[in-house]
Amino acid sequence: MHELLLAISYLRGRPIRSIMTILSIVIGVMMMFGLNGMAPALQDLFISSTQAMALSNVDLYITRTDGSFFRQEYEQNVAAVNGVESTASMIARAVALPTDHYYTADGRAISTIQVYGVDTTNTDEAFNIVTAGGRRLTAGRLLQPGDVQVALISEQFAEGLGLGLGEMVRLPGAGGWLNFEVVGLLDDPGLMLGTQQVFIPIPAAQDLLNTPNRINTILGHYAEGSDARAIDAAVASIFDRGYELSPLEGGADVWAALLEFMNVIFTMFGLFALALAGLIMFNTFRTSIVERQRDIGMLRAVGAKRRVVMRTILYEGLILAILGTVLGMLLGFAFAYGARAALGSTFESLMGNQLGQPRFEALTFVVTILFGVGVPLVSVLIPARSASRITPLEAMRPTTIEQEAALKRSRRIIGFVSLVLGLGGLLSGVFPLMALGILIFLLALGLLGPLLISPITDFFSRALLLVFGQEGGLAAGNIARQPSRASITASSLMVSLAILIGLGGMLASTYGGALRFLDASLRSDYIMMPGLIVTNDTLGAGPELAETVKRIRGVEELTTMRQIDILDADGIGIRLIGIDPLNYARIAGLTFIEGDESAYERVQNGNAVIINGRYASQFGIGIGDTVTLDGDHGPAEVEVAAIGLDYLNVKLPSIYMEQTALTREYGVRNDLFLLINSEPGADLEQLEEDLQAATQAYPGFGIISREQLRTSQEQVARGGTIGMNIVLALLAAPALLGLANALGINVIERTREIGMMRAVGAKRRQIRRMIVAESLLLSLMGIALGVISGILLSFVMTGVLEFAGLHIPYDFPGVGVLTAIAAGLICGILAALIPARRASDLQIVAALAYE
Amino acid sequence: MKIAETENLTKIYGSGEARVIALDGVSIHVDTGEFVAVMGPSGCGKSTLLHLIGGLDRPSGGVVKIEGQDLSSLNDDELTDLRREHIGFIFQFFNLIPTLSALDNTALPLVLGGMKPGEARVRAADWLEKLEVADRSTHRPEELSGGQRQRVAIARSLVTNPTLILADEPTGNLDSKAAQEFATLLRDIVDRWERSILLVTHDPRISSYADRILQMKDGRISEETQNSKNNQKAGNSKKEFVGKKDYAGEDHHA
Secondary structure, three states, X not given: OHHHHHHHHHHHHOHHHHHHHHHHHHHHHXXXXXXXXXXXXXXXXXXXXXXXXXXXXXXXXXXXXXXXXXXXXXXXXXXXXXXXXXXXXXXXXXXXXXXXOEEOOOOOEEOEEEEXXXXXXXXXXXXXXXXXXXXXXXXXXOOOOOOOOEEEEEHHHHHHHOOOOOOEEEEOOOOOOEEEEEEEEEOOOOOOOOEEEEEEEHHHHHHHHOOOOEEOEEEEEEOOOOOHHHHHHHHHHHOOOOEEOOOXXXXXXXXXXXXXXXXXXXXXXXXXXXXXXXXXXXXXXXXXXXXXXXXXXXXXXXXXXXXXXXXXXXXXXXXXXXXXXXXXXXHHHHHHHHHHHHHHHHHHHHHOOOOOOOOOOHHHHHHHHXXXXXXXXXXXXXHHHHHHOOOHHHHHXXXXXXXXXXXXXXHHHHHHXXXXXXXXHHHXXXXXXXXXXXXXXXXXXXXXXXXXXXXXXXXXXXXXXXHHOHHHHHHHHHHHHOHHHHHHHHHHHHHHHHHHHHHHHHHHHHHHHHHHHHHXXXXXXXXXXXXXXXXXXXXXXXXXXXXXXXXXXXXXXEEEEEEEEEEOOOOOEEEEEEEOHHHHHHHOOOEEEEOOOHHHHXXXXXXXXXXXXXXXXXXXXXXXXXXXXXEOOEEEEEEEEEEEEOOOXXXXXXXXXXXHHHHHHHOOOXXXXXXXXXXXXXXXXXXXXXXXXXXXXXXXXXXXXHHHXXXXXXXXXXXXXXXXXXXXXXXXXXXXXXXXXXXXXXXXXXXXXXXXXXXXXOOHHHHHHHHHHHHHHHHHHHHHHHHHHHHHHHHHHHHHHHHOOOOOOOOOOHHHHHHHHHXXXXXXXXXXXXXXXHHHOOOHHHHHOOO | OEEEEEEEEEEEEOOHHXXXXXXEEEOOEEEOOOEEEEEOOOOOOHHHHHHHHOOXXXXXXXXXXXXXXXXXXXXXXXXXXHXXXXXXXXXXXXXXXXXXXXXXXXXXXXXXXXXXXXXXXXXXXXHHHHOOOXXXXXXXXXXXXXXXXXXXXXXXXXXXXXXXXXXXXXXXXXXXXXXXXXXXXXXXXXXXXXXXXXXXXXXXXXXOOOOEEEEEEOOEEEEEEEEOHHHHHHOOOOOOEEEEEEOOOOOOOO
């Protein structure tokens, strides 16, 4: 117990240091907790459009894992399974729309229409998605056999459109807008904002979505006393690809994976900030132990055992960690709710959906507390151990700040070996080794940092002498006194800046590369495509649009692209892209990594496909290998003719196949992209007007010229830069605190020395300048090391993209480096503000008497 | 001529029940070329007196004059300039900067005053030479003995050619032989270079080198003793007083 009291008294005796140390923990915890609190709301937002309605009295609710359509005959196959009593077909398909088509009565945009195709021939109440799904009719009637072009919509939707019973509602279709007579109004389903449900007969839905004879859901009842497991096995044998028996799982896997990824990123962010906090705590405690050497020696002399000393220090760390974690979690709450309030409306207008309130799940609490308390506590272990080794004799020695002993030989050897290994990994060109290399490289810098302090100090001290005069020289001497401490302090800044430059470099390369790539691969003059593309939820346009466009005066030629995202047998998302190979080659064209133009001919003949770089790297497949396409007519092996990329499809593993094969095997009949070339000498203004007019009938479709696309991509790049600056601000904060803490400790430690300087004639201003110079010198070291490792990191990160199949030439992160240098210098000046004031305000007599 | 003088100097710490009168109306002076030692038990106010005369602290009442200049009329910067140019300090713990060589430690006050480092070093080297530690000028404090460190500290206090040297228990960290050497050195500073010294010490062997000894008790000067020249030069601890003034019974608050 007395250890706890001792710990509390020490922390209270050094309030500023305690507060700054707590702050460094607070930042990490806040980021980890706050961001993870926002994740569930984001998840809800994303999956709301894919969520199906629950039917409680249905035994079978069969969908494909990827939510894709299958032939309607499957229903008969399922019905024929022994033990299945009855079945019904259904379509449940979300159609994502740009937000300028529908509005509710209160003016909110509707971005998703969930189209339900209802089997009106089956009168089993349990299969009725409307009534069994919990919706209540408020006016008119339900769907009935013989219905054709009729719809049930919600009262709210009808009100927004100003429609009543018997009037026509215009629904977005692949072949253009289609009108449906409203025969019934339903109560408000309480869906996420921006989502509406529409119920129409199955044939009408197939017409609307251009999926003739295809459905994506089968409902069924088991016969009484049947063996559910046996039925499951029989159903499995019917479907060629993965299927789900639960209504909530179909199609949601992609989002679940996205959320998991988001969680990992958020946690990594927080962990990174916490690791910096750990570094700061390690440094703070280490120096504080040196400063308190005499006190601790005295404690030992008067009878405190080693473990008492160790416990006292650990208690100090624990108290700071707990306070930091609690405060960080409170701020995390505030951060999440604040971000919700600030970004809510932006999300609403972007996604047409309401962003839910932050939700803090048990796991978030556990992870945050575990790391928030654990990381700082682990960082204090080594200082606590060294404190417990202080002998009572130390109490007798005068406290003078001696130079640190030369770096230990073992540490030097490990440092050099790590450096060689790290560089080896970086240059290996093998992704996992490169990633490992960067970690080992940073470790080596940490170990060898103290050795670099002297040369770096010498290098910069000339400049400091010029700017700060003799105070600069004194500052350099002060830094060189404790190379280890200086190196740890500088390294927290180094890590922040390295990541900043690394990210900046990767972004610069990606955007630079993407724009060059766009110029090279997207050669068509115009692209006609939906304004919003949400994987399979985007409707596309039926082939009539292409026919219409072909007839427009000034259009020389066009080619179309269709696509579908599926999950392969292992559950990995794959994009299948249907091209019209020979036209495509002429109008747009792939950038080939392996193979050449001759591949188009083979794709055209249907006996080969082209894969993109991402697919090749993910599955380790090259030219001559085969891929299995598991379509409606069963698995078929096709050879890979080439590896190539197009600008629109670089992120997912993709296969380019002949378009009619995609339609035949996967039922994809709608075009997602129309790539159009204008005739030489065409009246472009008129052409653009005509093209725009052609898209009017197709919900969400628009026309964009290559130049416009380029401009919009440049805007995205600028957005990325803003994002990078936010990351920078978040990363700079812990580094700033670390720097300020170390300087503060230096000032306390040198109190008597500063008093002497004041006594022999140093003015307050000169003391301030000396501390600022020290801070700048420390940040210059951080900057120097950060820039070197940042450039390497950016090189590696760009290499990682290469590994992922994106062939992007390396762009030097010039802007990142300049930003990092500026940020580092600003950090240096800000960090010095309080310590410099403290030092210059010291009362000379008290300072001289300081022990 | 009076280099330093105080009139009715008072220093009070704290207030209410915690009020401590550290100095209680002290009036003393130090003449040109005079070596004055202040002695007394711990807590009698001798260090406070030294700090006030050195302009390191502000008095609660009374006046401090250095070469006729009233310190109360100076702001912090002016006081700093005065300290640097007119006063040299020698501390018990030497207070040398560990990262600077003996030469740079000595030159520090000159450099702080704006002198070019090269010029300052030449002057500092001169003083190290005079104090017989020139051969250690490139060494850092940790490489010097206690006596050598104190010599460097003296060189630093003299390098700006101050008229007054203030020394606060300067032999507290020295062995007896080094302390004697140090006292001889102080005597030399007064005799050869005509500086004035005000020294605070517990050690009668050191104070015996002074021209005058002020005894303090409870914040007041209780006794003043004039030392004979013979005693000073011989460093003899046996005192032969040429004069003695007893302050007891005088009214300091007049």
